[in-house]
Amino acid sequence: xxxxxxxxxxxxxxxxxxxxxxxxxxxxxxxxxxxxxxxxxxxxxxxxxxxxxxxxxxxxxxxxxxxxxxxxxxxxxxxxxxxxxxxxxxxxxxxxxxxxxxxxxxxxxxxxxxxxxxxxxxxxxxxxxxxxxxxxxxxxxxxxxxxxxxxxxxxxxxxxxxxxxxxxxxxxxxxxxxxxxxxxxxxxxxxxxxxxxxxxxxxxxxxxxxxxxxxxxxxxxxxxxxxxxxxxxxxxxxxxxxxxxxxxxxxxxxxxxxxxxxxxxxxxxxxxxxxxxxxxxxxxxxxxxxxxxxxxxxxxxxxxxxxxxxxxxxxxxxxxxxxxxxxxxxxxxxxxxxxxxxxxxxxxxxxxxxxxxxxxxxxxxxxxxxxxxxxxxxxxxxxxxxxxxxxxxxxxxxxxxxxxxxxxxxxxxxxxxxxxxxxxxxxxxxxxxxxxxxxxxxxxxxxxxxxxxxxxxxxxxxxxxxxxxxxxxxxxxxxxxxxxxxxxxxxxxxxxxxxxxxxxxxxxxxxxxxxxxxxxxxxxxxxxxxxxxxxxxxxxxxxxxxxxxxxxxxxxxxxxxxxxxxxxxxxxxxxxxxxxxxxxxxxxxxxxxxxxxxxxxxxxxxxxxxxxxxxxxxxxxxxxxxxxxxxxxxxxxxxxxxxxxxxxxxxxxxxxxxxxxxxxxxxxxxxxxxxxxxxxxxxxxxxxxxxxxxxxxxxxxxxxxxxxxxxxxxxxxxxxxxxxxxxxxxxxxxxxxxxxxxxxxxxxxxxxxxxxxxxxxxxxxxxxxxxxxxxxxxxxxxxxxxxxxxxxxxxxxxxxx
Numbered sequence: 001x002x003x004x005x006x007x008x009x010x011x012x013x014x015x016x017x018x019x020x021x022x023x024x025x026x027x028x029x030x031x032x033x034x035x036x037x038x039x040x041x042x043x044x045x046x047x048x049x050x051x052x053x054x055x056x057x058x059x060x061x062x063x064x065x066x067x068x069x070x071x072x073x074x075x076x077x078x079x080x081x082x083x084x085x086x087x088x089x090x091x092x093x094x095x096x097x098x099x100x101x102x103x104x105x106x107x108x109x110x111x112x113x114x115x116x117x118x119x120x121x122x123x124x125x126x127x128x129x130x131x132x133x134x135x136x137x138x139x140x141x142x143x144x145x146x147x148x149x150x151x152x153x154x155x156x157x158x159x160x161x162x163x164x165x166x167x168x169x170x171x172x173x174x175x176x177x178x179x180x181x182x183x184x185x186x187x188x189x190x191x192x193x194x195x196x197x198x199x200x201x202x203x204x205x206x207x208x209x210x211x212x213x214x215x216x217x218x219x220x221x222x223x224x225x226x227x228x229x230x231x232x233x234x235x236x237x238x239x240x241x242x243x244x245x246x247x248x249x250x251x252x253x254x255x256x257x258x259x260x261x262x263x264x265x266x267x268x269x270x271x272x273x274x275x276x277x278x279x280x281x282x283x284x285x286x287x288x289x290x291x292x293x294x295x296x297x298x299x300x301x302x303x304x305x306x307x308x309x310x311x312x313x314x315x316x317x318x319x320x321x322x323x324x325x326x327x328x329x330x331x332x333x334x335x336x337x338x339x340x341x342x343x344x345x346x347x348x349x350x351x352x353x354x355x356x357x358x359x360x361x362x363x364x365x366x367x368x369x370x371x372x373x374x375x376x377x378x379x380x381x382x383x384x385x386x387x388x389x390x391x392x393x394x395x396x397x398x399x400x401x402x403x404x405x406x407x408x409x410x411x412x413x414x415x416x417x418x419x420x421x422x423x424x425x426x427x428x429x430x431x432x433x434x435x436x437x438x439x440x441x442x443x444x445x446x447x448x449x450x451x452x453x454x455x456x457x458x459x460x461x462x463x464x465x466x467x468x469x470x471x472x473x474x475x476x477x478x479x480x481x482x483x484x485x486x487x488x489x490x491x492x493x494x495x496x497x498x499x500x501x502x503x504x505x506x507x508x509x510x511x512x513x514x515x516x517x518x519x520x521x522x523x524x525x526x527x528x529x530x531x532x533x534x535x536x537x538x539x540x541x542x543x544x545x546x547x548x549x550x551x552x553x554x555x556x557x558x559x560x561x562x563x564x565x566x567x568x569x570x571x572x573x574x575x576x577x578x579x580x581x582x583x584x585x586x587x588x589x590x591x592x593x594x595x596x597x598x599x600x601x602x603x604x605x606x607x608x609x610x611x612x613x614x615x616x617x618x619x620x621x622x623x624x625x626x627x628x629x630x631x632x633x634x635x636x637x638x639x640x641x642x643x644x645x646x647x648x649x650x651x652x653x654x655x656x657x658x659x660x661x662x663x664x665x666x667x668x669x670x671x672x673x674x675x676x677x678x679x680x681x682x683x684x685x686x687x688x689x690x691x692x693x694x695x696x697x698x699x700x701x702x703x704x705x706x707x708x709x710x711x712x713x714x715x716x717x718x719x720x721x722x723x724x725x726x727x728x729x730x731x732x733x734x735x736x737x738x739x740x741x742x743x744x745x746x747x748x749x750x751x752x753x754x755x756x757x758x759x760x761x762x763x764x765x766x767x768x769x770x771x772x773x774x775x776x777x778x779x780x781x782x783x784x785x786x787x788x789x790x791x792x793x794x795x796x797x798x799x800x801x
Contacts, residue, residue: 056097057152059111059136060196061218061241062120063094067111067130069154071098074106074139078171089114094196105146106173108162111136111154122200122219122282123226124237134242137162138192141176141759143310143778150777156221156245157183157191157214164252164259174305175254181757182252182259182303185737188294188714188730189213190755197285199276204285208743208751209718209726212287213295219282220272221245229268259303261296270296286720291672292698294714294730302737306758310775311792317756318790320736322800324708360594360612361407362456363556363568366430367529369409370460370470370519373428376411376419384418385410390431390455390497407432407456415459416499427461428470437478437543441684447485449492454505454543455479456536460517468520474513476505476536478543505536505545513549529556531572538576547576547583554588561595569593570614584620591615591628612645616652627652633674638682648673669701669713689722709734721745 232243480501483492515533554572723746755761
């Protein structure tokens with residue numbers, strides 16, 4: 001069971017890669033750098049004044065220009081001072097700078113309209129008048145001896161923090177902390193500490209991943225306003241935006257140590273976030289998938305009051321990282337997660353059951369072939385072949401662009417010749433192209449195109465005195481496909497297969513792969529198919545065999561649907577063998593099906609697969625997978641040679657028994673793999689800035705780490721632009737909610753940002769080995785990767801290990 005799209009090895013075994021990347025990346029991948037800036041380092045050019053410390057940042061719903069920023073001190077009871085201690089107007093990029101007097105550690109920033117103030121709207125892509133009734137706020141709570149230069153955003157997401165704290169009674173430090181913790185858990189990042197980008201800008205593709213998620217969230221607000229969500233029906237888009245912002249900001253509340261967001265607001269924001277991510281007119285960041293990203297996934301999240309002591313809170317963060325990392329890297333004998341995940345990966349890399357679209361193509365073509373054979377031999381049809389990809393002249397647009405996705409069946413007088421009369425038909429041959437072997441494509445100056453295919457070939461003979469059964473013999477062959485230019489057709493036309501260009505691959509000591517196929521008819525239409533017997537070995541994306549043979553016991557039913565499409569239902573079992581030992585087993589449970597569109601001849605249309613849903617139980621080695629697998633959004637590459645599903649979703653469990661007395665569940669949740677722009681990718685050329693495929697892999701669910709409480713995880717890794725990589729993750733181990741992100745590209749230095757919802761954070765830039773550790777904007781210590789030590793400002797220290 002290649003896991004789960006055997007023709008694309010990059011998509012195999014993603015769970016181990018994703019899960020281990022999170023923990024290993026948080027500590028061992030850290031470099032170093034100052035931790036006192038936003039993620040885009042906006043404070044590096046701000047001069048420090050002598051009459052106070054600097055606080056600067058950006059204001060946005062979209063970019064807000066010319067608005068008034070006012071700062072008010074907050075006392076310990078959460079009361080706002082009567083007078084403004086600093087004021088500024090936002091600049092052309094929404095930036096502001098204020099001076100905070102010494103002794104003021106808690107204060108509120110308020111952004112309101114001023115004459116001529118404008119607000120950029122992502123959906124209309126216009127600068128709108130800043131609504132007079134819209135106010136955006138952010139509450140800043142800094143520790144003692146805060147950094148002399150600090151940075152903070154003001155957005156509708158920070159307004160949510162303020163209103164949650166206000167709704168809890170007042171802006172006390174405890175309410176501020178709990179509101180911030182809940183919103184950080186809701187979003188997966190701290191909105192006060194993330195720089196603002198606009199996803200409609202071309203430059204957004206070269207931004208950090210947390211900036212992209214925040215940018216998409218702000219675009220989602222404009223999207224909701226444009227669509228008049230929450231009964232925001234004003235004729236002006238600016239007024240609708242203000243209405244939506246108020247609805248969202250007033251939707252959160254604290255209930256003890258839990259933050260709750262009203263479900264209607266959460267669901268609407270998540271749906272809008274997913275929608276704008278896929279709309280490239282609104283999103284040019286390259287972050288086209290938010291699968292595995294925690295933003296607005298849950299309406300109820302932990303928001304415990306953080307430890308008041310800065311150093312103790314910091315030690316809690318590193319204790320959580322350390323304990324979980326140790327558990328991941330435990331020894332083999334204790335069933336460590338990393339080793340068990342690697343065991344799952346190894347078990348399923350060489351497993352061989354056909355989880356991809358091959359099963360659908362195979363079942364449909366065989367069913368159509370038997371149907372056509374019966375019609376031909378009974379004189380109801382003169383056609384000997386269905387689909388006709390291999391026999392007869394097939395044009396390039398059909399044979400080449402659909403390679404690996406179509407097959408054909410023909411009534412034969414012998415295995416090499418098509419029958420010319422019903423009386424000659426002694427059997428039926430069906431052929432399925434698995435793939436075009438890499439490196440075999442040739443284009444000749446003599447107007448000839450050719451490549452080498454790996455083909456499944458099956459010969460079926462009717463069972464004597466039983467009109468509902470066929471005996472079969474199957475084999476795997478390599479065959480050259482040749483298309484020559486035809487002036488009359490104005491296309492390349494496939495030449496008949498030359499037996500001299502066909503090589504039979506026999507991987508099982510010369511034994512034939514045999515069995516029986518049974519079928520059932522309703523009136524004159526075949527509607528059920530049963531296959532029982534052995535089949536040739538499976539292969540990887542390079543054509544290398546990954547088993548010796550398979551045993552199939554598969555049941556397929558075909559039902560016509562009112563819209564003219566067909567539904568194929570599957571149940572059964574596939575078992576693969578290596579050296580006569582079971583290598584893997586796949587069961588298709590009730591509920592496995594595919595629906596397809598057919599053309600007027602009953603052939604599968606190009607890209608005709610509408611749904612593919614498999615309820616599976618798979619076993620390989622010490623590992624087991626159980627759940628539901630969906631494949632879809634298929635397309636060819638630019639050349640049309642490779643036709644692949646571009647989205648895969650798996651919901652279920654993964655278990656492994658390595659080093660344990662019985663199998664233990666590793667993961668329970670959802671895995672998603674997506675690929676974008678595949679239709680523009682030329683697989684015959686190396687990847688480059690103008691020729692690459694964006695990919696996203698994601699996991700959301702619960703990981704069972706030996707020796708640790710269950711970890712709730714959200715994780716997304718992607719390459720949003722050529723030469724870039726990013727990872728954004730969040731986990732909750734019951735005592736800490738940790739957010740982390742890593743971003744790197746060809747033009748921006750690598751950054752790793754780690755923070756807890758208790759207000760502790762560190763940012764690591766490039767290849768530096770030292771990073772400042774901050775708690776509420778005040779330096780608590782520093783992380784020295786070279787020395788392997790965390791040093792605290794009170795003179796204490798601890799080792800990373």
